[in-house]
Amino acid sequence: ARKQFLETFESVQQNFSKVFKSFFEGGRASLILREGIDPLEADIDIYATPGGKRLSALTLLSGGEKSLTAISLLFAIYLVKPSPFCIFDEVDAPLDDQNVRRYTAALEDYAQETQFILVTHNKLSMRAAQQLYGVTMQEEGVSKVVSVQFEKEEEKLVPSQAEQQ
Amino acid sequence: ARKQFLETFESVQQNFSKVFKSFFEGGRASLILREGIDPLEADIDIYATPGGKRLSALTLLSGGEKSLTAISLLFAIYLVKPSPFCIFDEVDAPLDDQNVRRYTAALEDYAQETQFILVTHNKLSMRAAQQLYGVTMQEEGVSKVVSVQFEKEEEKLVPSQAEQQ
Amino acid sequence: MYLSELNIIGFKSFARKIQLRFNKGITGVVGPNGCGKSNIVDAIRWVMGEQRSGVLRSERMENVIFNGSESAKPVGMAEVSLTIQNNKNILPIEYTEVVITRRLFRSGESQYLINGNLCRLKDILDLFMDTGVGPGTYSVIELQQVEKILNGKADERRAIFEEAA
Amino acid sequence: MYLSELNIIGFKSFARKIQLRFNKGITGVVGPNGCGKSNIVDAIRWVMGEQRSGVLRSERMENVIFNGSESAKPVGMAEVSLTIQNNKNILPIEYTEVVITRRLFRSGESQYLINGNLCRLKDILDLFMDTGVGPGTYSVIELQQVEKILNGKADERRAIFEEAA
Numbered sequence: 001a002r003k004q005f006l007e008t009f010e011s012v013q014q015n016f017s018k019v020f021k022s023f024f025e026g027g028r029a030s031l032i033l034r035e036g037i038d039p040l041e042a043d044i045d046i047y048a049t050p051g052g053k054r055l056s057a058l059t060l061l062s063g064g065e066k067s068l069t070a071i072s073l074l075f076a077i078y079l080v081k082p083s084p085f086c087i088f089d090e091v092d093a094p095l096d097d098q099n100v101r102r103y104t105a106a107l108e109d110y111a112q113e114t115q116f117i118l119v120t121h122n123k124l125s126m127r128a129a130q131q132l133y134g135v136t137m138q139e140e141g142v143s144k145v146v147s148v149q150f151e152k153e154e155e156k157l158v159p160s161q162a163e164q165q
Numbered sequence: 166a167r168k169q170f171l172e173t174f175e176s177v178q179q180n181f182s183k184v185f186k187s188f189f190e191g192g193r194a195s196l197i198l199r200e201g202i203d204p205l206e207a208d209i210d211i212y213a214t215p216g217g218k219r220l221s222a223l224t225l226l227s228g229g230e231k232s233l234t235a236i237s238l239l240f241a242i243y244l245v246k247p248s249p250f251c252i253f254d255e256v257d258a259p260l261d262d263q264n265v266r267r268y269t270a271a272l273e274d275y276a277q278e279t280q281f282i283l284v285t286h287n288k289l290s291m292r293a294a295q296q297l298y299g300v301t302m303q304e305e306g307v308s309k310v311v312s313v314q315f316e317k318e319e320e321k322l323v324p325s326q327a328e329q330q
Numbered sequence: 331m332y333l334s335e336l337n338i339i340g341f342k343s344f345a346r347k348i349q350l351r352f353n354k355g356i357t358g359v360v361g362p363n364g365c366g367k368s369n370i371v372d373a374i375r376w377v378m379g380e381q382r383s384g385v386l387r388s389e390r391m392e393n394v395i396f397n398g399s400e401s402a403k404p405v406g407m408a409e410v411s412l413t414i415q416n417n418k419n420i421l422p423i424e425y426t427e428v429v430i431t432r433r434l435f436r437s438g439e440s441q442y443l444i445n446g447n448l449c450r451l452k453d454i455l456d457l458f459m460d461t462g463v464g465p466g467t468y469s470v471i472e473l474q475q476v477e478k479i480l481n482g483k484a485d486e487r488r489a490i491f492e493e494a495a
Numbered sequence: 496m497y498l499s500e501l502n503i504i505g506f507k508s509f510a511r512k513i514q515l516r517f518n519k520g521i522t523g524v525v526g527p528n529g530c531g532k533s534n535i536v537d538a539i540r541w542v543m544g545e546q547r548s549g550v551l552r553s554e555r556m557e558n559v560i561f562n563g564s565e566s567a568k569p570v571g572m573a574e575v576s577l578t579i580q581n582n583k584n585i586l587p588i589e590y591t592e593v594v595i596t597r598r599l600f601r602s603g604e605s606q607y608l609i610n611g612n613l614c615r616l617k618d619i620l621d622l623f624m625d626t627g628v629g630p631g632t633y634s635v636i637e638l639q640q641v642e643k644i645l646n647g648k649a650d651e652r653r654a655i656f657e658e659a660a
């Protein structure tokens with residue numbers, strides 16, 4: 001078990017560095033298993049430095065940087081053992097436009113292996129989706145779902161052709 | 166001191182109901198001071214029902230509904246004793262477009278009395294601002310600030326005329 | 331393996347029956363605050379056997395049954411059905427198409443079905459064991475979990491690793 | 496009373512001097528993730544006397560001094576000056592324009608100034624007592640605080656009330 005854990009840790013560590021670099025141009029990140037304790041018990045520390053900056057405590061990172069670092073770690077673990085489907089509920093909320101694009105680019109990459117369902121308010125995430133469901137509450141307190149499309153020019157959601165029959 | 170607290174509580178309670186209604190069409194909310202304990206010690210419970218829905222635990226509310234309810238309470242307290250300035254750091258992040266509009270409409274109302282500084286990624290909040298500062302990091306790891314304007318048609322930020330001299 | 335269809339009736343804000351069909355790629359779920367998007371995510375967690383009502387934002391499991399609104403009476407049962415395409419034979423079961431169903435009645439009685447046959451909760455949980463999805467895995471992620479990965483105690487981080495190992 | 500000018504140098508990511516001028520209404524602060532927006536908010540909290548380094552996302556107060564980047568060396572001092580228009584005589588001081596300045600040196604030595612005159616931290620804190628702004632008040636609000644109002648323990652909620660009473 002210890003051997004398996006260390007092997008997994010190795011792979012995750014390598015992936016984490018790679019994914020982080022793809023999200024943070026010129027950045028560097030690593031995972032460190034704390035010394036002197038049984039690997040099966042030891043804490044895992046995260047070191048992350050966005051591009052061009054100097055390494056400092058994770059707490060000093062911005063809200064968006066923290067989220068993107070955590071997403072890098074989740075993706076790193078995912079790459080070791082891809083799950084058949086993955087549901088994200090508004091994880092893109094703290095990200096700026098450029099970072100949302102990087103995040104969706106990674107999803108489009110992984111979508112070969114994995115089905116993604118993204119709950120989002122973000123228009124760039126909506127563009128990345130191949131199909132969209134709009135949830136509404138026309139009837140008070142009662143949810144209803146319609147298939148919608150993202151009108152790229154007007155940047156708004158409209159019911160799909162299918163629904164209009 | 167007890168008398169003053171109860172008076173303040175009364176006013177906040179009334180404001181909370183009003184502000185909540187303005188944010189949640191047809192909704193109702195109230196604040197309850199727990200019975201049987203000294204008011205100076207008692208917990209304050211929040212009851213909030215968005216429009217058309219039935220009262221249930223606060224935990225069942227959506228992310229955006231919880232944020233908007235908390236913002237209603239903050240505004241309710243603010244109305245009792247307006248502060249000279251108020252700084253909001255991305256409090257609009259969980260809100261959908263319609264709710265951001267309601268939130269900024271309230272800010273425009275209070276802006277008679279109070280100066281607001283809004284840190285935001287949200288384009289609708291940017292529109293409500295009378296002046297905008299853009300923060301960038303052209304030089305690695307070094308922040309720089311420029312005055313910017315929100316180009317309404319193109320929905321993007323451009324340096325202000327002043328900066329272009 | 332991928333999700334092909336989700337049917338919800340009587341669960342949380344879905345008083346009336348709704349159906350979503352998912353394609354293999356990226357599906358977006360959008361809509362205003364409080365309209366039911368996260369409730370859809372909760373429905374997927376629940377039908378896959380989630381027993382922690384806290385994860386479903388409910389104080390008691392009974393709270394997931396539609397409890398009425400201004401325009402609709404409460405109902406007596408919550409039912410969610412999830413159709414999974416077992417195309418890579420990842421699920422340890424003969425069928426290429428697997429429908430799991432979960433029902434909860436106001437009486438507190440629960441029902442679990444696989445392809446229309448009554449079974450135990452354990453059978454549903456066993457179905458997903460080692461697939462990387464289901465309660466306790468990281469295949470459903472929301473923003474607060476993302477933030478905890480960095481801030482939280484190191485055990486939370488370890489849990490994700492052990493999950494992958 | 497309103498903020499008219501903020502000058503920052505050597506504080507967090509502001510290696511070079513920056514200046515912001517605020518008008519009386521609504522000012523927006525925008526920019527990509529990690530560019531320094533929240534650092535501006537931290538600077539305002541800090542110059543008004545915030546002593547809890549945790550509130551400034553730093554493990555130690557010394558961490559607020561610009562600690563270098565790929566393109567700039569660390570500096571030896573952090574300085575923030577905030578100019579306040581005392582037009583309604585809210586601040587208990589003779590001047591109509593009040594400039595508060597705070598400096599921290601790597602040695603750990605701090606300096607506090609009001610209108611250029613050295614004073615103690617206590618003098619700055621006393622200046623804002625009963626104005627509704629300053630450390631411990633709710634005039635600076637970030638998203639996580641908003642969420643705590645509803646989720647957190649009742650004491651956090653009480654604290655906001657007592658603040659207003």
Ligand SMILES: Nc1ncnc2c1ncn2[C@@H]1O[C@H](COP(=O)(O)OP(=O)(O)OP(=O)(O)O)[C@@H](O)[C@H]1O
Nearest residue numbers: 227228229342363364365366367368369395396397
């Ligand atoms: N058992 C129930 N019966 C009726 N309504 C319910 C029930 N449980 C939850 N709800 C309602 O569902 C709504 C929350 O929906 P949900 O969390 O899915 O919103 P959301 O679309 O994710 O919104 P946001 O964008 O703000 O996150 C709440 O208003 C809540 O009152």
Ligand SMILES: Nc1ncnc2c1ncn2[C@@H]1O[C@H](COP(=O)(O)OP(=O)(O)OP(=O)(O)O)[C@@H](O)[C@H]1O
Nearest residue numbers: 062063064507528529530531532533534560561562
């Ligand atoms: N003492 C310091 N020296 C140099 N850089 C620092 C220092 N303290 C913080 N920083 C840097 O400032 C950045 C964080 O900035 P800030 O929190 O203001 O971002 P932000 O604009 O609010 O972003 P977001 O939109 O993601 O919230 C981090 O990358 C951090 O490394």
Ligand SMILES: [Mg+2]
Nearest residue numbers: 227228367368
């Ligand atoms: Mg939600």
Ligand SMILES: [Mg+2]
Nearest residue numbers: 062063532533
């Ligand atoms: Mg920030």
